[in-house]
Every structure is written in structure tokens, then in C-alpha cells.
Amino acid sequence: MAVQPPPADRRTVIEHVAIATVDADDTEYARGHLVLLGNRIESVGDGPAPRWLDNVVRRIDGEGHLATPGLVNTHHHFYQWITRGLAQNDILFDWLVALYPAWARIDDSLVHAAALGSAAALLKSGCTTACDHHYVFPRGGGDVLGASIEAVRELGLRFTALRGSMDRGRTDGGLPPDHTVERTEDILISSEAAVDTWHDPSFGSMLQVALAPCSPFSVSTELLRQSAELARRKGVRLHTHGSETTEEVAFCRQRFGMGPTDYFESTGWLGEDVWMAHCVHMDDADIARFAGTGTGVAHCPSSNARLAAGIARVPDMLRAGVPVGLGVDGTASNESGELGTELRNALLINRLHGRPDALTVRQALRLGTMGGARLLGRDHEIGSIEAGKLADLALWRIDGIMHSSIADPVAALVLGALPPLTALFVNGDTVVEHGNLTTADEDRIALACARAAKELASRG
Template sequence: MAAPRIVIENCAIATVDGHDTEYASGHVVVAGNRIESVGAGKAPENLEQVVRRVDGTGHLATPGLINTHHHFYQWITRGLAQDANLFDWLVTLYPVWARIDEPMVYAAAQGSLAMMVRGGVTTAMDHHYVFPRGAGDLLGAEIRAAQEIGVRFTATRGSMDRGRSDGGLPPDFAVETTEAALIATEAAIDTYHDPSFDSMLHIAAAPCSPFSVSTELLREAAVLARRKGVRLHTHGSETVEEEKFCHELFGMGPTDYFESTGWLGEDVWMAHCVHMNDSDIAAFARTGTGVAHCPSSNARLAAGIARVPDMLAAGVPVGLGVDGTASNESGELHTELRNALLINRLGAHREKALNARQALRLGTYGGARVLGRQDQIGSLEPGKLADLVLWKLDGIGHSSIADPVAALVFGAAAPVALSLINGKPVVEDNRLTTVDEDAIARGTRHEAQRLARIVAAD
């Protein structure tokens, strides 16, 4: 018996395949959780088991957006330290984050995921590295929230083992011992990681950053991840202060330090990578190390402009990241398509830096490549998983732009008429179908206020 089919037709299509194939009016057929066919014109006649037909007139179909860097817990600390650089921002907020607990993280994950998914994200990622003692099952809370919404999820088990007494920034009770961090990371992999083709949940190992973890933790996490066959993630080369820190402490820049600890390779991706010289970019290209580009957060914290055009020209895998919503309060990835294009045009390459289709590729196939899932998601091609978005472009915000990809990238955030994840509708008419958005809004406000009261009482 044929798998149930969903047919979408009469829409513009940007496949983001290897040839950037586009159709002015075409169709996508989904069978079960796979894309069965994509092409021009109407869908094939006489298809069996068609459970739904969608008229996509005035819409654009694209692969679902893929977020490659985030910190969900920050949803309940938005709007703080508004005029700070990264280090001052961290000094201000670590004492706040050190008070989070399981209900807070669950609510924050719900808010973060709901905002992203409603805005076209079909694969989410989170880097959680704050584990205060006695706070509960924080990683499990995030995974539960992702499963309830129905999003494909890469959860990274982060860690820090350098508290304030060891020269780090966070309070000592918010960090772990090196051994405890490694044990917990391995347990998370064993409990949750699903390596199957259509997996809804991946786990990666993710010590926080060079200035919050020991060299031993970095080295041993890389060994652990490769023994377990999972990916590696961290922050890298985000600020000039980090560059200075690495030279003072290790006698080398961040990229050379990462390479000395086993942290360059096709199974590694790093967030930000703003301050990269030519040799750094060459090292990433040579080793296949990926980058999560977070333009809004980089601007919010005055970190600088990443050299994305140079990275792409060198062959570095690059995707987009929301980053935590304490440094990107919008909390959704469509903003990053637009800001990646606009902010990079302020750099040396000016108007030639990025175009609309390159920006869309960063947010789709580029993200899939960074997460090691380019064979499964990131483009609309037969055999790939049915993660796709139908964007409404015939409304007042977009109808006068003839090029639908330009309308999506240059224009205002486009309403999501339909989003499928693993072949299942999760957004209809710009509303989530799997959870109650209003209840999530109330829950996140309650937990943000509870956290603020706890901090105020300290």
C-alpha cells in the first residue's frame, strides 16, 4: 500500500539543490516522511493515497530553515544588558543564568522552539552548557519540549569546568568538574542519540568556549565524541578579547589552539568565527570544520562582521544561527537570512558579498551540511526527508516583488502558510498546530518573572 501523500502545487519553488533549480510554478509531492517528486507544472495524475492537496498559488516552497546555534534557556532573560559587549554581557548574566532550574528551561525551550518553528525552522539546535547543581534534568526538559512541538532537533550537551575561582566567568556552583561533564555527556549520547536516516534527535558534545573550559575537557570531549560517533560544537573566535585571551594563556590564537586539542574536522562546527584571518579560514577549509554564522547576535554584542564571503569562497561549510535570545531577542531565523546578506555587504566585498539565493542556501542546505545531515535535509529533492515550508508571498508585504526568493530574503518576515516536518504539518496559516502558543507565552512570562524574583532576592 502506498504511503499517504500530500500534494503541493501551483507554487514557486526554490529547491536549493546542487544546481539551485527553481520553478516559477511547480509541485512537490510528499509520500509519508519523504519527498517523492519535485518539478514544474502540476503534480502527476492518478496518484494514490492523496490525503491532501494544497493550492500554492502566490506562495514559495523552500526547504525548511535549519538553525545551527542557539541557547534556549536565554528566552527568559531577554532584554537585559542591552548595551554591553560579550564579556561584560556574560559577567552581567552568568549570575542570573546560574539560578535556572528544570521548569525554567522547559518553558524557555518551549518559547524558543515555538518562535523558530512558527517562523519556518524545521531543524533546531541548542547549545546548553549551564548546569547549576540541583537544577534538575535540563537537557531532558529541552528534548521534551522539542518532541511536543514536533521539530527535528540537534541537542548539544554543553559543559563548563572553569568557574570564577579558576579564572572563568561563571559562578563556581554553575560549573561542573571535568570528569562529571564527560560522564554526563556520554550518558546523554547513550540515552538520546538516534543516528538513523530519519532521526528526529541528535546529540553532540559541546564544551562552551576556550575561556570557560579546560584544555583537558576540550581534548577528552573530542575523544569521547569520536568514540561515540557524534559531532562536536563550541564557540570560536567570537571577539577580539577572546583572541587576546588565547594568546595570553595558550601562546596561540583560537584556531591554532582548537587544532592542538583535536577540535578541527568535518565532525566539528563552531559558532560565530568573527575574527578569522586568512590562515584560520584556510585551516577550516582544509579540515572541513563548519561555522554557525550569527549575524544579529554578532551585531547586538558589537563582536564584528564575520568573513562569510571569504569562508564560502574557500569551501568552509557555513550555516546560520539565531544564537541565544539574550543577544538576539527576535528569536527566529528568517531575520538571519536578511541580516546575513545586509551585514556582510557592510564588509570588504560590499554589494558582491552575498545575494538572496546565497542567503537562503546558508539557512537551508548550508545548515544541513554544518550539522552533518546534508544527505537527509536542506534541499527539496526526491528521497530526502519531507521538511519544507510554504511561504505566503501574495500579501501586502511581498506581492509587489516579482522575484519570490528576493521577496523572502529582502522583505519582511513572510507568513508561513504551511510547514511540514518529517511529512507532518506543524504550522498552518502562521500558527503552530501541535502546541498552544498562548499557553507557552504565559508560561515563559511566569518563569521569567520567577527567575527575576530569585535573582533579586540573592
């Protein structure tokens, strides 16, 4: 059942809690309070909550906890939940070749199960807003985009559905098998219909849509250009994979006579309404171009490591002013499916070049909150704990055996094991309580996912 926001006059009070607001000043409270009014944050501050509050329906003693904004996931492929653990030792291109045949057999029922699994893993790891880049639309597969949207709605996750696409198959010099791609004109018609059907641009929206052709090696130049024109005409954002591997860079140079950044610029794909996943292989000029145009980056540290793609230059991007958020990426290349653990992995991986100050724990938290909110164009609504913003919050328990000896609460979250969630609020409603989903039966989801994985495998 879809989660409904609490009545606008009902308050939830959290007291005696450490708070990392991730506001512009990085304000923190060692022992503060939060007041949620309906689906908004009414107040945040030091010490106890005001005593005069009425209509308080719930009080939470936050002793031993850290409150942060809900995490924001800026890149994912939900359908991959049912193809995890395959092609374990392949680089990206070989991994895609191995998995495309299975993905070409998905349908809306399998995607629904996979999306439930993916969304559940995100919620249980502190994620309150996510996007799903779905670009495989098999003929006869039904409404796979709608299946993902329905699954997310059931669990109560704030969502951006990325209507992906591929129109360049192997016959046209692309990587995907021909039977996994669509015609350019069909993609544009379906993309516009997805925006018209699903996109809600209003403040507090639980569902938005962006357009997301898959990658330079799976889409035509014409599709990139026309998708950018369509998105700007409809007022939605743009997303794709970019500069993920050395093989992609070589493909662009051979096919288009230029590197990925120049190619994207030539098709209208740099700008404040654009963010790209990975961006591992970018030189100083690429980074400067992204910074100058406001083009964003979804950093996916675990997936980049799993596929041996390399280490994105996130510290250099941040210094240059590039907007950067965090992404899980598909769970066939990041089997945990958790966003919370990406905070730690982002910090550790970006220090591997021998720079111990490459990222701090607070920078890592900002990547996973305000950084992601900015990429999705929603930093005025989510990403920080401030009065008037949406009540998307994570309440992490940090007084247990795994964290009690870490004096800095933010370090406990980022450097320690992922803490258990006492509560996760989305739009003011509790969707995780004491580590468990409140909106669905986890055992039922696990069983549905196992069955879907076996069903997909049997279609080979």
C-alpha cells in the same frame, strides 16, 4: 503531544507553487509541484502533479507561494528565552558577567518553559531543524537537558541537543562564576550518558546529540581534548564557540600563547565533524585552516551585531570552501528568536564592507538550509527539496501586500519582510498552519514563559 509522521502511504500534493529546491544545481520552478509521501519527498518538478496519484489526503493550491526547504538553525541557547532584554548595551564578556548569576538559578521547569518559547519562535519563522547549546547545569537544577528535549518533542521540531559544559570557573582563570561550572570527570560521564540515552543516528531521526564544551574561556584544555576523543568514539559531532570577540582572541594568546584556531587544532578540534559558532575574528590563515579541515561555522549575524562583536568574513569563508550555516544564538542576544529573519540580516550585514555582491539572496537561502544541514551532518536527509529526502518544507505566502510587487520569489523571502507561513512541514507533518502552531497552544506557551521569567528574576 509529540507529532507523529503521517502514514507512509499517504500523500500530500502542493501545486502551482514557486519552488527553490536549493539542490546542487539551484534548480527552481516558477510554477511547479511537490508530492510528499509519508515523511519523504516523493517528487518535485515543473507543472502540475501527476494525475495518477492515489491516497492523496491533502491538496494545497500553492498559487502566490514560495516553497523552500525548512530552515536549519545551527546555534542557539534555548534557556535564554526567559532572560531577554537584559544587559542591553554590553559587549560579550560584560554581558556574560551580568547574566551568569541569573542563569545559575535555572532549573528543569524553567528550562522547559524557555525551550517551548524558543522552539515556537523557530517554527513560526520557518525553521524545521534546530540545535540547542545548553551548557549551564546548576546543582540541584534537575534534568535540564531532558527538559529541553521534551519541550521540542511536544512541538515537533527536528532537534540536535548539544550537551554543553563548563569546567573553568573564575578561580581557574575562566570567566564563569565557580558555582556555574561542573567537574571535568562529571561532565564526561554525563556527556556519554546523554549520547547513550538520546542520540538516534538513523535516517529521519528527530533527535540527535552532539558534545559542546562552551568556549576557550570557560572550559579546560583537558575537557576539550577528552570531549573530542569521546565524541569520536561515540560517533557524534562537536560544537563550541570560537573566535567570537577580540577579547576571546586576547584571552587565548595570553593564556595559551596562541590564537583560537591554533589552540583548537592543538586540542583535536578541527575537522569535518566540528562546527563553531561566530568565528568573527579570523584571518586568512584561520579561514584556510578551516577550509582545509572541513571545520564549519555557524554564522549568527544578529547576535554579533547586538553584542558589537564584529562582522564575520562569511563571503571569504564561502570562497575558500568553509562550510557555513546560520544560527539565531541565544535569545538574550537576539531577542527575536527567529531564524527566518537571519537570512536578510546575513545578506545585509555582509554587504557593509562596501561589497554589494558579498552575498546574494540565493547564497543567503543556501546558508539557512543546505549550509546548516551540512554542519549537522544531515545534508543527505534535509536542506534541499529533492526526491527521497525528508519532508521538511516551508510554504511562504508572497502574494500579500508586503511582497506582491517583488517579482523574484527568493528576493521576496530574503530581502522583504519575513513572509507569513501558510504551512510548515516537519517529517511530513504540518506543525505550522496559517502562521499558527498546530501542536500547542501559543497563549499557553506565552503565559508559561512570562511566569518563568518572573520566577527566575525573583530568585535573585
